[in-house]
Amino acid sequence: MMRGMVVNEVGQVQARVLVVEDDPVVRDQLRQIISRLVTETHAVDDGLTGLALWRSWQPDLVVTDILMPIMDGLEMSKAIKQSDPEAQIIVVSYSSDTAHVRQALDIGIDRYVLKPIDEHLLSNAVTNCLRDLQRLRDLKLARLVFESASEGVMLTDEKGRIQSVNPAFSEITGYRADEALGANAAMLASGHHDAAFFHAMWESLHSLGRWSGEVVNRRKNGEFFSEWLSIVAVEESDARATRYVGLFSDITERKQEEDRIRRMAHYDSLTGLPNRALLMDRLRRAISRVGRRGEPLALLYLDLDRFKPINDQYGHALGDQVLIQAAERMADCVREVDMVSRLGGDEFVVLLEAQDVPTAAALVARKLIEAVSKPYMIDGRELIIGASIGVAIHPHDGDDVDSLLDAADTALYQVKREGRGNFRFFCHDDQQAVHARISLEESLQRGISERRFELRYLPEIGLESGRVERVEMLLRFRHPELGVMEASRFMDLAERLGLMAEVGLATFSQAVWALSAPGMEGIGLTMDMSARQLSALGDAKPIIETLAGSSLPHDAITFEFPERAVTGNEDGLKALYALSAAGFRCSLDDFGAGYCSFGLLQQLPLSAIKIDLTFVEAIDRSPQSRELVAALLAFAKRLGLRTVAEGVNSRAQLDFLKASGCDAVQGYLFGQPLQADELSVYLSERPWLQYL
Secondary structure, three states: OOOOOOEOOOOOEEEEEEEEOOOHHHHHHHHHHHHOOEEEEEEEOOHHHHHHHHHHHOOOEEEEOOOOOOOOHHHHHHHHHHHOOOOEEEEEEOOOOHHHHHHHHHHOOOEEEEOOOOHHHHHHHHHHHHHHHHHHHHHHHHHHHHHHOOOEEEEEEOOOEEEEEOHHHHHHHOOOHHHHOOOEHHHHEOOOOOHHHHHHHHHHHHHHOEEEEEEEEEOOOOOEEEEEEEEEEEEOOOOOEEEEEEEEEEOHHHHHHHHHHHHHHHEOOOOOOEOHHHHHHHHHHHHHHHHHHOOOEEEEEEEEEOHHHHHHHHOHHHHHHHHHHHHHHHHHOOOOOOEEEEEEOOEEEEEEEOOOHHHHHHHHHHHHHHHHHOOEEEOOEEEOOEEEEEEEEEOOOOOOHHHHHHHHHHHHHHHHHOOOOOEEEOOOOOOHHHHHHHHHHHHHHHHOOOOOEEEEEEEEEEOOOOOEEEEEEEEEEEEOOOEEEEHHHOHHHHHHOOOHHHHHHHHHHHHHHHHOOOOOOOOEEEEEOOHHHHHHHOOOHHHHHHHOOOOOOHHHEEEEEOHHHOOOOHHHHHHHHHHHHOOOEEEEEEEOOOOOOHHHHHHOOOOEEEEOHHHHHOOOOOHHHHHHHHHHHHHHHHOOOEEEEOOOOOHHHHHHHHHOOOOEEOOHHHOOOEOHHHHHHHHHHOHHHHHO
């Protein structure tokens, strides 16, 4: 078998051979020998006919006699070589005349076989010619790929001297081929990487024979650019790398786009302060860090006093100016290492670290109140607002993000009850919420045995199909005194109590059988999974067992998880890959609101992403949010992911999402979450169609 050539089951090479021979006995002999080697042969008895057939049939190889009537073999061969210098030709002849041989060489004949025909010699000549032809074709294809590739390619020797580059190399770097050849690849170095970076690169090349990663290099004009570079070591016969092939693509624009989207996703569009998502991430990291060191930190929850009347009386434009100036004043009251964040509306949070926290928190709180309370001159009007602040100290008032925010919010509530314009530290003694929390904890622990966990179903409507394609199962808890509670009121506590793994499987089973009922055909199910649920799952076996006997196929089930569920969660990642391998679908929730690397999106087994509802809700009023949503949708499309927008509550939001190419939507525009019996009626009456 020849490398690169297709060989059939009887050992014939898939190739065409033209035989040109005027002696019928020899012609038949040639055809028989060659037919055992290749799939197609054709034989003619003169050079003129052979030339015509070569032009129309385009054989891979020509085997010809020399002395023939009308046109001899050498004359025919000369005409063929003039049309295609790479054409493969074997001359078979009784003549060993030096003049004939010299003439054949001058024409470019590839092989010369003497008659009478030796089958072994002819077979070798045919095989070698076809192999040479394949090599020529491979080289031509490689050159075509090399020349036309959009990625830059360079070949260097073992000392890094550039031996060859393609046009894309010149387009990306600005260096012409003649400028690059012979120069060292270090001419592209930007100075952004230290010796340790290059040491690790060479370690990988020497031990594995390859390396890939992100590199910052410099173009000829001095401009820095980011590239994704893959290097492969090419070994010679002595197993020593003597050449290196580098393939790189310019990812500068992509990284800029990622940075722009990340900026829009993590900073408030009005004030420029970190938003809630960034605060939560920073606070989690701070709690982890100071917890290891045994250091405290303070959280100040600030609410603007008398802002709403100003906003209502003078309009949002003027109110926005007040918020911008207030944010600037707050930022001036803290150190660079501290954080001032806008949660939304007129609510702000200040995070203080690495200080004598109680004393520093009181000092900063007074400075904030004083700064915010100074008059504002806007459009010729003098406006006066104030500030109330609740303070919580970690770990005394809370040892995690939610409890610390709750404590600061509770302290803020007490300040407002006492007259505003002041600050207050969280006090456990007068916090009724603590008792309510204990009561809820006890109720949750009894909830499974007492069947108090219930489900509601939120339809997910395909914008192209116009039908309900999936429903998301939403967890509810029926409290004996407080009635039906939404998940946001009890989920974190249930997670901390370790209940959600059991609750999740129990309610998943309930949803599966609800969707197996008549009238639910073709409806998929989406289930939210937290980090703890994924970690506790282990593999897909519990899900598969729960699904057994139902009418739902695996690919009808989508497991939805937030970024934090897999960030640093090895057990959760294993469970996620196990679910995907079992045929279930996986979707990333709250897309755009976390720190998810866009490279990570390509590694996770995702089939869909869900745009965070905070961005969807702002579509009506914020051009920046519209731009962000459109960018997120476009980016997801490039990754081949299905896109879902949650929190769609207005026609304007729906119209924008449809125009931006979103695949599916869910939200209260199409109705409230439904019980199972209500869902059946909803599907039959199809009220959502009035909006499509």
